Amino acid sequence: MHEFILGAEVMHSIMQTVNQVAKHDVNVLITGESGTGKELVAKIIHLQSPRAENPFVPVNSGILSGLMFEDKLFGHEKGAFTGAICQEKGCFEMADKGTLFLDEVSDLPLENQIDFLRVLEDFCFHRIGGNEIIEVDVRIISATNKDLKNEVKKGLFREDLFYRLHVVPIYVPPLRDRKNVIPKMVDRFLNQSAINFKKPKPAVKPEVIDLFCRYDWPGNVRELKNLLERVFILNDYDTISVEHLPSDFLWHFKDPHRIKDLEEIRSEAEKKAIMDTLHRLAGDKEKTAKILRISPRTLRYKLQKYNIKYERSSKPPI
Ligand SMILES: Nc1ncnc2c1ncn2[C@@H]1O[C@H](COP(=O)(O)OP(=O)(O)O)[C@@H](O)[C@H]1O
Ligand SMILES: [Mg+2]
Known part of the structure; x- marks a missing residue:
């Protein structure tokens, strides 16, 4: 927290929102250009929250798609696919009782958005190749440097998922402002x-x-x-x-x-x-x-x- 330099009035009002949202498990969507401090804001929310003692797990949503993405988020059982030599937990399980930070959420592949939305409904899922229902307790904070509403208009982002993630928006202004x-x-x-x-x-x-x-x-x-x-x-x-x-x-x-x-x-x-x-x-x-x-x-x-x-x-x- 002491790492964060405030300076401008707008940053103080961001901190007020951060302090408010930290107490409750609401989904937060942080927007702003790259390098403005979105991830740092997400970490501060986590550290100010009752989840602070538990993990903060960042995931870059854009680098994986299809099965690789599912694997990264939900994990797999031994033998689920060639190369799955042992059971592995995904980010959702790793972030249990903590916070999952979805960076560049606008890059979440369209094909994976529906699976993701489904998990956000009840926080239950299977590991790939598994039957056991895993239930986790995770707080979601997402960030994007794009105008997500515009991505919705363009048909690249599901509207239902947008509203799920966008409960409390926080905009971090560029340094030039x-x-x-x-x-x-x-x-x-x-x-x-x-x-x-x-x-x-x-x-x-x-x-x-x-x-x-x-x-x-x-x-x-x-x-x-x-x-x-x-x-x-x-x-x-x-x-x-x-x-x-x-x-x-x-x-x-x-x-x-x-x-x-x-x-x-x-x-x-x-x-x-x-x-x-x-x-x-x-x-x-x-x-x-x-x-x-x-x-x-x-x-x-x-x-x-x-x-x-x-x-x-x-x-x-x-
Ligand atoms: N207000 C700030 N005070 C101190 N360091 C900051 C601040 N904003 C950003 N940084 C630093 O700048 C770098 C980029 O921030 P980051 O949170 O990764 O940006 P983003 O996620 O928006 O791309 C990090 O090293 C972060 O610690
Ligand atoms: Mg970043």
């Missing part, structure tokens, strides 16, 4: 990385945050989290500045139709080489000039030209 949360997320994700990778947490220049707030984050929170992890792992700077961001990210801020001239490409490469060398030599300008085979005077000129401010540090060279 709650950009004020970005500074908090940056701070929290860097904290997490510092703990996970046992490295000191760097500071972040305000220009970096400005840039992050200008970007639309099509991959939402996941994209921001992954980018920060990448920058954190690949750099040892005390402060993250714009130059330390990956070029494929910075590319979003350039005019894609503009072709760089050779001078620009050369300058960028030069700047990067100087910064990297200085960094590796803990800011020793004399050695940097020597290694780059330029005179100290030329190095001073270039440091000024590219506005590189790198003071000699007490850290040992890498």
Whole structure:
């Protein structure tokens, strides 16, 4: 729960709904773009519910179809089909007394939707190849990044199943609609990385945050989290500045139709080489000039030209 960063007002109202629905076994349908935090919301509902001590079982609804899907959900008995060498439980049984999280539910194959609906009626089923009726006590939370109502209109999703799953809807907005949360997320994700990778947490220049707030984050929170992890792992700077961001990210801020001239490409490469060398030599300008085979005077000129401010540090060279 403490993992979840709220920030915007809309997220507080989501949390209010989460707290309400957690207490009761109602079916919840979480919608929102990929990477907005749907699975995290589902986990929080589970952890706030009386089922918290029991399993939370996520299933990706789209990757399997037909018998494979049935097998994944309901399990099989020994000898039920070639390769069924022993009895195996499906996700429904694994989630008994807990929560089954159906991710990307709009991708549930049409042919399997009816079986699924039937189980949701009474939570009774057979394992494939079995006669025993298995009864489970499972809470269903589903998520989709598509407009499920629209899938119903297109005939790709059963209307009856839609209403079954959609008892309480929760919409998680994209990150671009709650950009004020970005500074908090940056701070929290860097904290997490510092703990996970046992490295000191760097500071972040305000220009970096400005840039992050200008970007639309099509991959939402996941994209921001992954980018920060990448920058954190690949750099040892005390402060993250714009130059330390990956070029494929910075590319979003350039005019894609503009072709760089050779001078620009050369300058960028030069700047990067100087910064990297200085960094590796803990800011020793004399050695940097020597290694780059330029005179100290030329190095001073270039440091000024590219506005590189790198003071000699007490850290040992890498
Ligand atoms: N509000 C948030 N606070 C902290 N981490 C978040 C938040 N929203 C998303 N994340 C993180 O972003 C990543 C993507 O979230 P996830 O729940 O898998 O998204 P979705 O299921 O919508 O694709 C996960 O690592 C998750 O922990
Ligand atoms: Mg997901």
